[in-house]
Amino acid sequence: MLVTVQPMFVGGTRPDGLPAALSDPRRLAAVEATGLLGTGPDDVFEDLAQVAAAVTGCGRAFITLVDEHRSFWKSCVGVDAADISQRQHPVAESFCYFLVGLDGAPFVVEDATADPRTAGHPALGPMKIGAWAGYPVLGRGGEVLGSMCVIDENRHAWQPAELATLATMARAVSNEINLRVSLTTMQDALTSAREALETSTLLARSLQDSLLPPVLSRVPGLETAASYLPAAGGTSVVGDFYDLFHAKGPWWCTVMGDVCGKGVEAAKVTALARYTLRAEATQHLSPATVFEHLNSALIDQRQGERFLTAVYATFRTTPGGIAGRLCTAGHPPALIRRADGRVQEIGRPGSLLGVLPEVKLTDVRFRLAPGDALLLYTDGATEARARRTPTSGERPLFGEAALAAAFADCAGLDASGMVRHLAGTLTAHSEGWASDDTALLALRVPPRPPAP
Template sequence: MRALRRPEDTRADGLPAILSDPARLAALAASGLVGSGPEQVFDDLTRLAVSVTGCAISAITLVGETRTYWKSVPHLPYGGVEQWQNAVGDSFCYFAVAENGPFVVENAETDPRTAGHPAIGPWGVGSWAGYPIMTTDGQPIGTMCVIDAEPRVWTPEELGTLKILTRAASNEINLRTSLSSARAALSIAEDALARSSELARSLQDSLLPPLLRPAPGLDAAARYLPVAGEIDVVGDFYDLFQARGRWWTAVMGDVAGKGTEAAKVTALARYTLRADAGVHLSPALVLGRLNAAMLAQRAARFLTAVQVTFRATASGVTGRLCLAGHPPALIRRVDGRVQQVGVSGTLLGEFDEVFLLDVRFRLAPGDLMLLYTDGACEARPDPHGPAPAQPIFDEAALARCLAASHGLDAAATVEHVAATLVAYHGGWASDDTALLALRVPPPD
């Protein structure tokens, strides 16, 4: 429970005194956004927050002394400046401003900080989580929040992503404010570029599992190789998790395009696959349900994917694999032979009717399966390098590379493939690449 404020920290109306702080109000005015209408750059962030958390409402607001000004509330139609604001005490937004940090409520009705608050009924607040939008000199001028109609426990992943998205909103506002000063235009632009790159990679990293959870009977490893010189968020992703009982699932996908729209589809895909893989053990059925979810959400990007559902057996690993417009998986047998696995299916997010087929496979001790995105089989040499006329590093070259790693474990195999790709294109990657290897260890 939050400590009670001292009298000097509270205004006569009972609200936090920081709302009237002159430095904070000056920073808010300098943003130039008070009373402005919606913009896509902010709506993209709130829509992504909705996709990641599953909440119905996400909002970006600017918090003044007596009024709260809405900047992005995508679920509400814009009705003009007068309608897109309310009294500062009629929402939870001032809490995060007063805390100068995150404000998280799991049950608004019972939390002593919010019980009886006038915002609960009009906004349908069952639970609330938000972070303050900060200026470069540390002034909290607004918030980005998500609202669920029901009480809920917020996961660290949800709060971490919301924090990153709030940083993005803060960076956008700060960039605009900073660029209004011609005196520091060049240094500010360089700093903004660095922050954008860090943010893009932070968001990209949040869409990849930070550490592969070990699956029984397997050693696993993954690598993500970013495109050369790119600072935008792209759509390659992978995951490995326990589906149900003894069954595990590995999945890899490649969303078309990049940026916020690609990140939204990536988040939708990862959360949908994790939810459905625990219910349905058929990869084809799970990918079909993802296709339906993308169409229902009107996803702005299509994706290709490969899903593998498997379990350990006394003789190795057995499972099923399905390709949705994705390159086939490669299996390196214990004797060094490399085989393609999977029947080419329809990519997801474009068609109501899709062809998806499960293919059974077995991995014996010493066998390894490699999943990859097309950056690994469409690598091009640096056009400005010493040998720009070399052919594309295609699927046949990738199979030869995998065969050359015969005897290596999952981690060493992934490093070998990654090093081969980097050596081929000389560090000039034309597309992002994700690699995921699953290997049954041989007998001691």
């Protein structure tokens, strides 16, 4: 007689033998925050499940959300379950609890009746499970919300390509859910702003700040600093954004972007861009490849209604400083200031993102030695104009040459000092009346201490 052998679940088990993680309050709150429990079919999730079923050749594919007592099918392909009440099962009668108990690890079974982990499971007969493969759907904080899974009625020797596609589909579902949660939060903030018009400027800026990292990540052996300068009198959320984060292993990533337009629609694209970039950075080290995936996401979800420009670099620290690759997509080139004060542009012109399915993008390698610095910026820096007055004539742009000169004039300054110097120079040029928002981000390799 076959006996089910439960895996070693992270966090142990409940009295009923199921994973204790099913009842974790933080996880349950994240599941509830999706707003998807008990809701009907959704085209985005149905399409993803259809792709998973087609690629694996399985007759059934599911996207599930798992609370404390049930597994809810947000999407189900190959199952006749039109009524909401038919799209949920007790969690004990589902394989999805394995993913919750394994804290985000995949769960793959080639022969469910013979595998000691699933032999005798109550779902085998009713669900006709011959083989099962599932990857976790994760919340913003890493909580296991549910699964992206496929079921074959027969034994199935899962191929690496099938599992890789299923993992990608699970990440896509996670990104879609997390984007919706973020947008709901932002929409709630904007609703409050409309109800209290007198605080609209404060709330809009608060939302803008939520799209920027409150504190830059600390990169060992590197100075980092950033600044966001809002346009004078602005009350709209705009699309300037930047980020600095760890990708994997020794690799770090930094990005500066500018979404076309203002308001909540620009904020939606900004949120989509940030989440997509962070997700793809863990899979690809090439900035151009990451941008290609972001372009596809923008085309798929925004139908070309909004575009963005960006510059993105992937780098690692070395004994001599940092080495990396950089790509620009319709964005102003980055600047490198060498320790001796020379300033050079870096980055080849590339396509805008979110306009056309095919883009032309090129990675450029770069190195920073001790005392060298890299500057990313939005066009608000080069297009800054002096304040308009009743008697003012032509208001010249600050320009690329002036920005390079101001950057060169940063001798002896660390990254924070460089950003403060550049921000002060731009403010002086516009006389405190910036016509556009401006973002600046600097990375600097500290100079070597002088020899004794």
